[in-house]
Amino acid sequence: MxxxxxxxxxxxxxxxxxxxxxxxxxxxxxxxxxxxxxxxxxxxxxxxxxxxxxxxxxxxxxxxxxxxxxxxxxxxxxxxxxxxxxxxxxxxxxxxxxxxxxxxxxxxxxxxxxxxxxxxxxxxxxxxxxxxxxxxxxxxxxxxxxxxxxxxxxxLALFATILVMLMRTVTRPVAELHAWAAELDHHSLDDPPPVFRYHELTTLAELIQQSLQQVKQSLDREQAFVSYASHELRTPIAVIRSSVELLQRLDSAQCKKSDKALKRIDHASQAMVALTETLLWLSRKGQPLRDLKTVKLAELVESLMQDLTYLKQGKHIDIQLETDDYCCELPHSGATIVIGNLLRNAIQHTHQGAISIHQTQHILEIENYEYIGSEPPAEHSALHNTAGYGLGLDLAQKLCDELGWQLSIRHDAHRFCVTLVLSPQY
Known part of the structure; x- marks a missing residue:
């Protein structure tokens, strides 16, 4: 009730x-x-x-x-x-x-x-x-x-009249406190709070302001940390990228054994570049994501699946991939992170089952199914809710909210399905 x-x-x-x-x-x-x-x-x-x-x-x-x-x-x-x-x-x-x-x-x-x-x-x-x-x-x-x-x-009429007048006298400062609290933002948060008729309301306004200031300081620290960390990661990523390019220019005969490892390092460094750029963008509200590229979704999905093959080792997973030749202009780093995280979650949380990937135009649907009778580890079971399904899914949801994309999630005891609707006009 x-x-x-x-x-x-x-x-x-x-x-x-x-x-x-x-x-x-x-x-x-x-x-x-x-x-x-x-x-x-x-x-x-x-x-x-x-x-x-x-x-x-x-x-x-x-x-x-x-x-x-x-x-x-x-x-x-x-x-x-x-x-x-x-x-x-x-x-x-x-x-x-x-x-x-x-x-x-x-x-x-x-x-x-x-x-x-x-x-x-x-x-x-x-x-x-x-x-x-x-x-x-x-x-x-x-x-x-x-x-x-x-x-x-x-x-009774006299009492009601006095009571209404008294309630108006008492509630008017409360309404003023409500209006003041509703208008608080990051610009006016540091201004001194108003002094109300009643001391208790003034004390409450000070407590509200102090609480919001603590929350703002915490958010500022987190935002600064993300920004600083992303900036600091640029240097080692640049070193990795330059080293990979240098190794690729060496004699191919000397690099045959390490070619596969170099490709993995190359892909991982590119993913790190995309991740740091996206985290920096998330920490700077209101700024556009400037890596718009013409993306062929089929090639992007296939490339990401190739990078994630190492996650299938020791598992019995049937993968079905259906794509078309649809192309659109999208933020490349954002699309890479969102689709990559969705694919990674599907592979990580499937141990004996099937993964179905369908891409039609700008809609991508990923469904992972655990065969009935199999007993995956409890921490990976689809019985868990989306909050326990990996931080990558949370990051994907935040990115979709910022980019105006739609991400819907459906799940039951053995099935987990996500549908991503991209917005090419972004």
């Missing part, structure tokens, strides 16, 4: 809004409940005062200030006795029945009753029947429940 990507700003904003909604809702409910609990306590205290102030006799209830005090249940008004039963009335406990159209409107009627018992032995009932006066109805928002809801909504 793919991970869910979301904005940190939106996540924090949503989490705080949900938390604020829960807290404010809970406080509003507690406020409304406390309001009605206070009213009930006031009513209970008032009813107890009325009961202690009056001493009714059986059959003669006393009515004072809309309260009825009676010594027995039968003396209470009919609406009170119809709303409650004697069995449910507990001592010194207020019982009430409120009638309203819905929970958001003011009560139209309320009935209260309590059985009291004092320490001096006096007991009885006290009741109150409230009926809302027939006046113009009050506004819908004047009820305590509705006031609680409006208070919660108003508080």
């Amino acid at each position: 793919a991970p869910i990507h979301m904005s940190l700003r939106r996540y924090i904003l949503a989490a705080l809004l949900v938390l604020a909604t829960l807290v404010i809702s809970l406080l509003s409910v507690l406020w409304t409940n406390s309001f009605f609990t206070g009213l009930d306590d006031m009513m209970r205290g008032t009813m107890l005062n009325m009961a202690q102030a009056h001493h009714p006799q059986p059959g003669h209830p006393i009515q004072a200030h809309n309260f009825v005090v009676a010594s027995q249940w039968q003396d209470l008004p009919e609406p009170i006795r119809a709303a409650f039963t004697r069995q449910e009335i507990e001592t010194n406990t207020l019982h009430k029945l409120v009638t309203r159209d819905n929970m958001l409107t003011r009560p139209s009627e309320a009935r209260f009753v309590m059985f009291f018992a004092t320490p001096d032995g006096q007991s009885g009932f006290v009741a109150h029947h409230f009926i809302a006066p027939k006046t113009s109805p009050k506004a819908w928002f004047q009820g305590p429940e509705m006031l609680g809801i409006l208070f919660a909504l108003g508080t």
Whole structure:
């Protein structure tokens, strides 16, 4: 299952809004409940005062200030006795029945009753029947429940407004840090980092700059090493080339035995020249590769295969080569390195199998197949991925990326196939 990507700003904003909604809702409910609990306590205290102030006799209830005090249940008004039963009335406990159209409107009627018992032995009932006066109805928002809801909504809106303003204040420097980091390049990397509103962001910018500077220094060192090494290799390669040419000018009779060795040295030195020129070109981004030549791909493939015959010694490999007479203008050193590395990998990683090489126009396909049942060494097995298939393949991929060529790779347990599509218009 793919991970869910979301904005940190939106996540924090949503989490705080949900938390604020829960807290404010809970406080509003507690406020409304406390309001009605206070009213009930006031009513209970008032009813107890009325009961202690009056001493009714059986059959003669006393009515004072809309309260009825009676010594027995039968003396209470009919609406009170119809709303409650004697069995449910507990001592010194207020019982009430409120009638309203819905929970958001003011009560139209309320009935209260309590059985009291004092320490001096006096007991009885006290009741109150409230009926809302027939006046113009009050506004819908004047009820305590509705006031609680409006208070919660108003508080939540105020909190959300403050939270959005705070998040904008906090995220604006973060966006500035993001924009600054996105614009960093090798020209501006050494410039001092900006100072942000928050010290933590300034420290983070310094860490980002230091990390990128370390990476740049490492890349510069590697690039300089490749450049220096390629330059230094030119001298011994030139010596080898001149020595080979000198030996070839000697009497042929004296060089018959060493002719094959001289040819191998000659080909190896030419490959070293091409490699050093290509490495220098790779280390100098943006500079064109200047060894464009008209290349006949069939001859180039056959020549490279001839140079690699020594890799087939001690192996049982069937090689099938199919080419045509296609010619095109290509960087000769780049084509030599790429095709040579692909052929070398195919021969090196095949021990008992077949290699099929097909060249059609500017497309070259190389497939090496290990016979089923053979057991090549584990380090050369095609079961390994392309990363373990030789550094030459990695160099070939980089060269193809730089030259605009296409290199595709397919492999399974016993088969490895590469397809190279050259771009002659380069």
